[in-house]
Amino acid sequence: MIPNDSTGIDISEISRKAGLPETTVILVLRQLALANIFRESSPRVFTHTPSSLLLAAPEFANTATLLLHHMDEGFKSAGHLPEALDLYAAKFDHVQKADLRTAFNLAFNTDLHYFDYIYAPENISQYGERFGRAMMGHDPAHLVDGVIDLYDWTQFKQGGKIVDVGGGVGHIGVKIAERVGSGVEVIVQDRPTVVEQGKLLHGNILTFLPHDFFLEQPVKDAQVYYLRHILHDWPDDVCRTILRHLYSAMNATSKLLIFELVFMDDKFWVEEGSGCSDEDTHWKREMVMMNLHMKNLLGLPRIVR
Ligand SMILES: C[S@@+](CC[C@H](N)C(=O)[O-])C[C@H]1O[C@@H](n2cnc3c(N)ncnc32)[C@H](O)[C@@H]1O
Numbered sequence: 001m002i003p004n005d006s007t008g009i010d011i012s013e014i015s016r017k018a019g020l021p022e023t024t025v026i027l028v029l030r031q032l033a034l035a036n037i038f039r040e041s042s043p044r045v046f047t048h049t050p051s052s053l054l055l056a057a058p059e060f061a062n063t064a065t066l067l068l069h070h071m072d073e074g075f076k077s078a079g080h081l082p083e084a085l086d087l088y089a090a091k092f093d094h095v096q097k098a099d100l101r102t103a104f105n106l107a108f109n110t111d112l113h114y115f116d117y118i119y120a121p122e123n124i125s126q127y128g129e130r131f132g133r134a135m136m137g138h139d140p141a142h143l144v145d146g147v148i149d150l151y152d153w154t155q156f157k158q159g160g161k162i163v164d165v166g167g168g169v170g171h172i173g174v175k176i177a178e179r180v181g182s183g184v185e186v187i188v189q190d191r192p193t194v195v196e197q198g199k200l201l202h203g204n205i206l207t208f209l210p211h212d213f214f215l216e217q218p219v220k221d222a223q224v225y226y227l228r229h230i231l232h233d234w235p236d237d238v239c240r241t242i243l244r245h246l247y248s249a250m251n252a253t254s255k256l257l258i259f260e261l262v263f264m265d266d267k268f269w270v271e272e273g274s275g276c277s278d279e280d281t282h283w284k285r286e287m288v289m290m291n292l293h294m295k296n297l298l299g300l301p302r303i304v305r
Contacts, residue, residue: 066137077296080106158183161222169198217249228259
């Protein structure tokens, strides 16, 4: 509603475009301006800041989508954390998926697991499809190219198979496919609707296979089974179930690769002297926010030391 090159738009115009009363819109915009997203350049006139321009940039679209996922399912669930801790905390790591309940269940008034809810036919357009795009939004901050390059993907011969289990829409699979030699198949497995979403993006490069990782792994003897940001979604007992199915499909030379965020040592959290560097502060915020977000939606985050 505020064009990128605008020198300032009056609240009356923004309010007309939003279809909301000025008294409401100004409250939201002033709150945002305090967070340096938009600026009130003269009374009741708003312009962009570098932060709001970044959110509007096409190359930043997936990250903006990730923020929407956090603000919608995330914020709504966060308000229910205290009741969820009272009701469910003792059980978080002692149940399998069907019995797992979190703040999300209270906020959305459902007994479905978060993933079953967002991929239900009636919710796919509002939540499921957005989640698939949101997962690509992490890529710039998580330096995925650098991390993927830590592994030698050229070692596999023609006929080899690499399975990205729970690989989403294939945004990582496609990077792996760029690095392997010819004749090595990169297979991305996920829930059926995610696979369909992925096919539209990368169906010409990757093999997409609908698969529920709580069932027997259909691709046996692959060279690599890759789990990226999967185990952190599930309590330990549930992770064991996922891993057991992969273990049964592996042969003696198959590799299991796990790409996760690693929680830093306790010493990292103690501020010394004049405080920590900007990079450290950024990383701390990301870790704490991600962990609480996943606790709220999915239960107990995995904390790896
Ligand atoms: C946090 S996302 C990570 C996606 C991708 N690996 C990445 O790094 O962006 C977790 C993924 O697990 C998938 N998932 C959840 N439950 C699943 C199940 N039972 N079987 C297969 N995939 C599942 C979700 O659809 C989602 O794509």
